[in-house]
Amino acid sequence: AQKVTQAQTEISVVEKEDVTLDCVYETRDTTYYLFWYKQPPSGELVFLIRRNSFDEQNEISGRYSWNFQKSTSSFNFTITASQVVDSAVYFCALSPWEGGSEKLVFGKGTKLTVNP
């Protein structure tokens, strides 16, 4: 019932290219939250952004931007002018609020490699 799909397993770009990471989710809940996390080679998951199901405003933070579209159940992440330091695995996650649990349901991740 709750699922996150990141269809892109690996993406490789050259520095300064723009890149979009796709995320499609499934849930029956009307209230839910979506997150993006970054996992660099060191391994620690780093929180990037949170979006709730009632707020479809797009968000921009520096070179990062997020496009949330409820109509297509998508929450895509774009990095503008990519840099080598952006190389990491990026995870999209859903907090479905099913039964009151605060657990996160993660996608399988997209490994981004930015080459100099």
Place this chain on the structure above:
Amino acid sequence: GAGVSQSPRYKVAKRGQDVALRCDPISGHVSLFWYQQALGQGPEFLTYFQNEAQLDKSGLPSDRFFAERPEGSVSTLKIQRTQQEDSAVYLCASSLAGPNQPQHFGDGTRLSIL
């Protein structure tokens, strides 16, 4: 430290041994989570505490897995009679209460079962 602390960082055990993994959450964080991350996969939810109460253990794969948080702070994930398929990175996260709160993750414990 200011972040979530997990120990040990690496653990090697022989099949059949019991292991205990420790998580020290961010001070003041009510919620604590355990996830299992296999190589090349996303984290999979195991269990979740709010203070000392274990509110969701639906992700624990078998009764060999047990978690506790007796005083509402430090948590321990115990795996009994380990099997090779238990080899993974075990991640702990903590947050303020509420599904909208971002979870902050530790570095994880890499468990290898020989």
